[in-house]
Amino acid sequence: MSSVVLDTSALLAYLFNEVGADAVAPILEDGRGVIGSANYAELFSKLIDRGIPAAEVMTIIDSLELEFVSQDEQQAQLTGKLRSVSKSFGLSLGDRSCFALAMVSGLPVLTADRVWSNMSVDIDVQCIR
Numbered sequence: 001m002s003s004v005v006l007d008t009s010a011l012l013a014y015l016f017n018e019v020g021a022d023a024v025a026p027i028l029e030d031g032r033g034v035i036g037s038a039n040y041a042e043l044f045s046k047l048i049d050r051g052i053p054a055a056e057v058m059t060i061i062d063s064l065e066l067e068f069v070s071q072d073e074q075q076a077q078l079t080g081k082l083r084s085v086s087k088s089f090g091l092s093l094g095d096r097s098c099f100a101l102a103m104v105s106g107l108p109v110l111t112a113d114r115v116w117s118n119m120s121v122d123i124d125v126q127c128i129r
Contacts, residue, residue: 004107005102006035009112019129034107035068036070036071037068037070037097038097043061071097074104075100089115091119103123
């Protein structure tokens with residue numbers, strides 16, 4: 001079984017038992033989840049926004065046993081290049097970073113953002129909703 005790049009939206013769905021959580025659970029249970037730097041920061045920020053103390057946020061994220069991938073120069077450049085094809089879809093820096101990681105690694109990406117399926121990029125986008 002191969003790894004899967006997880007978008008912040010998919011992880012939030014799992015953590016808060018939202019629609020689509022059941023699609024994320026097996027990936028996390030099997031230790032196949034991958035997260036990039038920007039999405040890690042975004043996830044951390046979203047949990048802080050919900051009033052969860054930083055120490056608890058760290059515990060929560062650590063419990064997910066995700067493979068953390070630091071963004072390298074190639075991914076950063078690709079994230080920037082994706083701006084032109086993603087601007088009309090409203091993709092954030094975190095979204096584009098997630099796409100870049102999936103493209104560089106050749107892994108599928110799991111998201112709750114349906115609009116990602118409309119992007120004309122060469123990656124396997126799996127929507128949980």
